Amino acid sequence: MREVKAERITEAVKRLCIEANSYLSCDVKSCIQKSCEEEPWPQAKEILERIIENYNISDETGAPVCQDTGVACVFVKLGQEVHVDGDLNEAIHEGVRQGYTEGYLRKSVVRDPLDRVNTGDNTPAMIYFDIVPGDTLEITVAPKGFGSENMSRIAMLRPSDGLEGVKSFVIRAVEEAGPNPCPPIVVGVGVGGTFDKAALLAKKALLRPLDQRHPEPFWANLEKELLEEINKLGIGPQGFGGKTTALAVNIEKFPTHIAGLPVAVNINCHVTRHQTEVL
Amino acid sequence: MPINVKAPLSREEARALRAGDSCLISGVIYTARDAAHKRLCELAAKGEKLPLDVENSIIYFVGPTPAKPGQAIGSAGPTTAYRMDAYSPTLISLGQTGMIGKGKRGPEVIQAMKEHGAVYFGAIGGCGALLSRCIKKAEVIAYDDLGAEAIRRLEVEDFPVIVIIDSEGNNLYETGKKNYLASLEG
Numbered sequence: 001m002r003e004v005k006a007e008r009i010t011e012a013v014k015r016l017c018i019e020a021n022s023y024l025s026c027d028v029k030s031c032i033q034k035s036c037e038e039e040p041w042p043q044a045k046e047i048l049e050r051i052i053e054n055y056n057i058s059d060e061t062g063a064p065v066c067q068d069t070g071v072a073c074v075f076v077k078l079g080q081e082v083h084v085d086g087d088l089n090e091a092i093h094e095g096v097r098q099g100y101t102e103g104y105l106r107k108s109v110v111r112d113p114l115d116r117v118n119t120g121d122n123t124p125a126m127i128y129f130d131i132v133p134g135d136t137l138e139i140t141v142a143p144k145g146f147g148s149e150n151m152s153r154i155a156m157l158r159p160s161d162g163l164e165g166v167k168s169f170v171i172r173a174v175e176e177a178g179p180n181p182c183p184p185i186v187v188g189v190g191v192g193g194t195f196d197k198a199a200l201l202a203k204k205a206l207l208r209p210l211d212q213r214h215p216e217p218f219w220a221n222l223e224k225e226l227l228e229e230i231n232k233l234g235i236g237p238q239g240f241g242g243k244t245t246a247l248a249v250n251i252e253k254f255p256t257h258i259a260g261l262p263v264a265v266n267i268n269c270h271v272t273r274h275q276t277e278v279l
Numbered sequence: 280m281p282i283n284v285k286a287p288l289s290r291e292e293a294r295a296l297r298a299g300d301s302c303l304i305s306g307v308i309y310t311a312r313d314a315a316h317k318r319l320c321e322l323a324a325k326g327e328k329l330p331l332d333v334e335n336s337i338i339y340f341v342g343p344t345p346a347k348p349g350q351a352i353g354s355a356g357p358t359t360a361y362r363m364d365a366y367s368p369t370l371i372s373l374g375q376t377g378m379i380g381k382g383k384r385g386p387e388v389i390q391a392m393k394e395h396g397a398v399y400f401g402a403i404g405g406c407g408a409l410l411s412r413c414i415k416k417a418e419v420i421a422y423d424d425l426g427a428e429a430i431r432r433l434e435v436e437d438f439p440v441i442v443i444i445d446s447e448g449n450n451l452y453e454t455g456k457k458n459y460l461a462s463l464e465g
Contacts, residue, residue: 041459057412067344068358239382240401
């Protein structure tokens, strides 16, 4: 058994919240850069240049890239040889509390979906645990903005809908979202599992670096094909027209029931944020 | 060349703007999001005085991050505007002439814009760090309890926007996409 103190977890989560919101990761930046170089529509290119200017300002000053510093989605891979000294859940919430308060990040969480009173410190975090072999604890903080979250969709397709059904559902979700989720977007897709599992797969798909395709060639090709199709829609950066509607399509899949074909589409904006630390 | 727009914005000036125009806004604008809009419309329904001067106003749909020491405001990009669709027609009928946001608007808003002469500007979503540089002064004037959603009076200089929907109902989301796709066929 390896002991990890709850305070260390709080410290890590705090730092990850601040860094994720202030600095875009290299894969996202180079993907935006490449899209800008390849964008044929002048107005669209101009928007992409502004987006690059914006994350450069954040790199220099540490100012949050976007004012929607999101709800803190925290993914924990907990080694089964690890013993946490203290309350693990509370340690994470406390990290979010400190990160959002001391880091001058926006508090965007309400305590009840209907009475809508702000909790004032961006807690609670949305926490997901995976128990894995080993003696390390890996924490990923992915702040998620709701302009794009609100445009996400899920469908329980029939097995007979097959590959074509999956493709058309994903493309329709992007088309209907149009300018709302701040394109260029990143499209996370979850296929299979159950109703809830598909949604979680879609969210986890957004954590994968944008330059990394699915390890299985069939799914990697589907990701490329969907990206090409989406970038023929003409929505463009901010929806003002152009090629660059999406930066990447990331798919995660899982076995499912003989009667079902769940498909979830979790859309993220160009400010796709995640930072990881292994304790 | 971008068009210089002064805020407050008269109906006449609002009517002169066209979808696709690049503009730089300077002057005084107000911030409001969902929760503040709800309160404003509840006051209006009771016939009470609003905490901001709606006549000729431009309202920016934004909830900024907190200002760090020495800053006027934190990051401050636009939020998705359709959530304000339930409230905007009321405020437009009371004299509001401009909205700054991002994303689609409903027919009821466009109808009110045509009827009264108002314009919907888009700022670049996800560029909060860049846009905050054009905000020189920010002051909470109402609903402090709402935190990021409080109503603020902003003094802006050359704040960059594009007209998405004009007072005739022309819509850049439709024409921009159409023109780009047509350019591929040529």
